[in-house]
């Protein structure tokens with residue numbers, strides 16, 4: 456039944472596309488060109504008019520990236536959004552309140568049609584489940600197209616019955632018409648959430664089905680929704696890009712896995728990062744999370760865009776004690792928030808602390824786990840890990856983060872990255888810090904306790920935050 460209805464949506468999509476192509480006008484020409492570019496159907500995208508557009512856009516976005524879609528991006532004007540900013544103080548919950556702004560946007564019939572046809576294609580399953588009247592109203596138009604498609608379905612069903620084999624095409628087709636699975640988020644600790652969750656049943660029912668090939672048909676959500684500006688970072692497993700979201704005209708960071716995640720188990724593991732971010736919610740010192748999706752066997756994560764990571768700052772400039780205290784205070788605040796939610800980060804280090812407008816944000820939740828040890832533990836960068844975790848003692852995971860914050864601050868004071876050297880690492884893991892000339896004894900003493908070999912003697916995140924030495928920056 457799902458296949459049939461999905462087929463109807465596809466057929467409807469075809470109908471809408473036909474209507475679109477019959478219309479003429481400047482915007483339509485631009486969009487058509489845009490989609491040709493996107494699907495690689497223009498033989499030479501660098502040619503005349505498109506290179507003109509690229510030049511103009513280059514002056515808007517700072518010159519980075521390939522931008523052959525100037526008119527398309529300028530079409531953001533239709534949506535009444537500010538240009539080229541990442542929303543500040545993005546409280547995701549309050550962001551949902553539409554009641555405040557009732558001002559209407561200018562309408563463009565051509566634009567609306569185009570969006571509608573795209574929507575039908577991408578959100579076919581959502582439309583099917585959420586708007587059954589839409590389907591009943593359009594049944595007649597689609598019956599002709601359905602006939603062929605139902606035949607294909609029948610043949611496929613017969614084949615499956617006979618051989619037990621499900622063809623690749625059938626799986627791909629099903630992944631387009633079945634709703635994506637609802638997964639239980641292991642980082643959400645409030646039991647009552649699951650009790651009242653209307654999707655609880657489906658969650659367990661389809662938890663083993665994680666399609667990761669959406670976009671394999673040539674439709675890329677990343678390219679459709681975002682204009683890539685430039686690469687801003689790379690980790691062991693991912694690349695991070697500064698992007699402009701076409702529909703809201705704001706800048707974001709999009710991180711995607713460099714490795715293809717073919718196995719269900721690999722995808723589940725990668726998803727833990729977004730599940731942790733989603734469960735944590737908004738905090739000014741935690742990098743903001745907006746969205747995530749699988750495409751082409753890769754996980755894409757849309758994040759708040761920050762200016763740079765702390766490692767860049769630490770290697771280029773000497774940091775004053777006051778700045779050190781501010782960083783320590785803000786990351787301790789982030790850790791207190793994270794720990795209070797029952798989560799440990801387990802990869803605190805300068806690379807994973809980002810700065811935005813002078814505010815520190817803890818990022819990269821790829822190793823985040825539950826404090827109650829109900830999830831597997833995968834420790835982060837060994838240079839910042841205390842001895843107990845290397846001995847697989849997971850009793851005080853929150854104190855692992857405190858140790859790593861101590862090492863991070865020590866590295867910032869040193870002004871050069873820690874090496875993998877065994878001696879250096881042994882001294883640090885034993886809490887043996889060399890004297891740090893030019894820095895107060897009080898700070899050095901606090902660092903020593905944060906890096907104590909015994910995790911129970913390390914202060915909690917709250918104790919670090921409320922340490923009297925930090926009064927200097929609070930006042």
Ligand SMILES: Nc1ncnc2c1ncn2[C@@H]1O[C@H](COP(=O)(O)OP(=O)(O)OP(=O)(O)O)[C@@H](O)[C@H]1O
Nearest residue numbers: 688689690691692693695708759760761764806819
């Ligand atoms: N939201 C962001 N804003 C700005 N830069 C970012 C953002 N997210 C990541 N980066 C940059 O990209 C780099 C790599 O990101 P990230 O640490 O999340 O990737 P990773 O592959 O998980 O890393 P790791 O190698 O630590 O496991 C960061 O060090 C940072 O410089």
Ligand SMILES: [Mg+2]
Nearest residue numbers: 690806807819
């Ligand atoms: Mg990282």
